[in-house]
Amino acid sequence: MDILLLEVASNVYGIDQRCVRRVIDPRRETVLEEPHERRASYAGEQFRLVDVRRDLEDAAEDGTEGASRAYLLVDSAREGSPLRYLLCVDGARSIVSVEGERVYPIPPYIFEEKTDCFRGVFEYRGRLQLLFDEQRL
Amino acid sequence: MARRVLRFRIGERRWALPLEAVREVLEAPALLRVPRTRSGVAGVVLRRGVLVPVYDLAPVALASQVLVLEWGDMLNGLRVSHLEAQVALGEEPQQDPAPPASGQLKFKDGTAERIDLDQLYHMLGIPI
Numbered sequence: 001m002d003i004l005l006l007e008v009a010s011n012v013y014g015i016d017q018r019c020v021r022r023v024i025d026p027r028r029e030t031v032l033e034e035p036h037e038r039r040a041s042y043a044g045e046q047f048r049l050v051d052v053r054r055d056l057e058d059a060a061e062d063g064t065e066g067a068s069r070a071y072l073l074v075d076s077a078r079e080g081s082p083l084r085y086l087l088c089v090d091g092a093r094s095i096v097s098v099e100g101e102r103v104y105p106i107p108p109y110i111f112e113e114k115t116d117c118f119r120g121v122f123e124y125r126g127r128l129q130l131l132f133d134e135q136r137l
Numbered sequence: 138m139a140r141r142v143l144r145f146r147i148g149e150r151r152w153a154l155p156l157e158a159v160r161e162v163l164e165a166p167a168l169l170r171v172p173r174t175r176s177g178v179a180g181v182v183l184r185r186g187v188l189v190p191v192y193d194l195a196p197v198a199l200a201s202q203v204l205v206l207e208w209g210d211m212l213n214g215l216r217v218s219h220l221e222a223q224v225a226l227g228e229e230p231q232q233d234p235a236p237p238a239s240g241q242l243k244f245k246d247g248t249a250e251r252i253d254l255d256q257l258y259h260m261l262g263i264p265i
Contacts, residue, residue, distance in 0.1 A: 011170075056172040104188040106171060106181065109264050115173045121181060121188055128169035128183055 001100055003122065003131065005093040006072075008052045014096075014122060014131045015087070019076040023092045031071050031086065040086050042071070048085040050137045056117075076134045083135060098122045103131055142242070144221040144249050145204070147194050151249040153242055154204070156223055158254040160212065163203040166191075177261055179216055189214050192261045208254055213263055 003014040024031060024042065033040045033049060040049040072087040103120040119133040142153040161184075168180030168191055179191045184205060191203055191214035200216035224244070242251045258265050 104183060104186070106188060107190055110171065110174045110178045110181075110190045112173055112175045118171070121169060121183070123183060127167065128181065130169070130171065 001098055001103070002095050003098050003124075004072075004095050005124070005129070006052070006087075006089040007091040007093060008089050009057045011057065012093070012124075012127075012129050013052065013089070014098075014124075014129050015072070015074070015134055016076075016119075016131075017095050019074050019078070019134045020072050020092075021075040022073040024071040024073060024086075026069055026071065033088075040071070040088075042073070042086060047073075049088060050085055051088040053088070053090070074134055074137075078135055081135070085137070087137065096124055098124070140226045142224050142226060142249075142251065143204070144224055144244075145202075145217040146219045146221065147217050148197055150195070151221070151247060152194075152217075153224070153249040153251045154206075154257065155253060158206050158208070160205045160207040162220060163205060163214070165201055166203055175262060182214060184212070187212055191216055192263075194257075194260065206254060206257070208258065208265060211263075211265075213258070213261075215257070215261075 002017040004017040004020055006013045006015060031040050031042045038049050040047055068090060070089055070091050072089065072092065074083070074085050074087050076083045103122050105120045106118055116136045117133055119131045121128050122131050141156040143156050143159050144151065144153045163182065166182045168182055170180045171178070177192050179193045181188050181190050182203065189205060189212045193216050197216055197218050199218060202217050202220050203214040204217060206213050206215060240251060242249045255265060
């Protein structure tokens, strides 16, 4: 599996590269966020907005609020149900290849409530990273 | 045969777990923090192809080691401040020759709270 590495606060996450249609640099293209609605418009279309910093990270504690942003146009049809949304991160880095069996599932009992937005954990350069489940973000 | 326990500290408090419950000890492993986890979950660590959740029983300023605990095929980790010793119960004169399954154990240098793995898992909220 090819995984696109994403920076959010001081962490690195991964997402299946096949579902990323476009990486949008907001300095070059316009994305209008409606954060209270959790929506954003891009290229004349409205999308659901998933902001990893806001939804998963405690950015205030991290002290890096206000850092640069990037948007990913995610288009996934895995499991037969098409999904399109914008994923907001701090930056998209490089693509790495990880064998499917090297993605280790997270025991579900560690979560506060049912959380299935992660497919699991993979190892990259000796460090563990979280892999998003693009169908459940 | 005397039962052996592993004695360790978490902060200032001393604990003792049955030695057979401890599969291995990790020295200061790098943990991956996972968002949206229950309180007490410090992170996860990968051991031989298995992702092991690591827990804190109490807030610890300097956690130096992780005990990897085995219950059936389930592995979980416990962060400790300091691993002290393996002790065979009943061998020290201060000890009750037939110590209870839980409660205070007396040693010549103090006491330790003896807990079994199911008690510990209950305290940490791990389903068994």
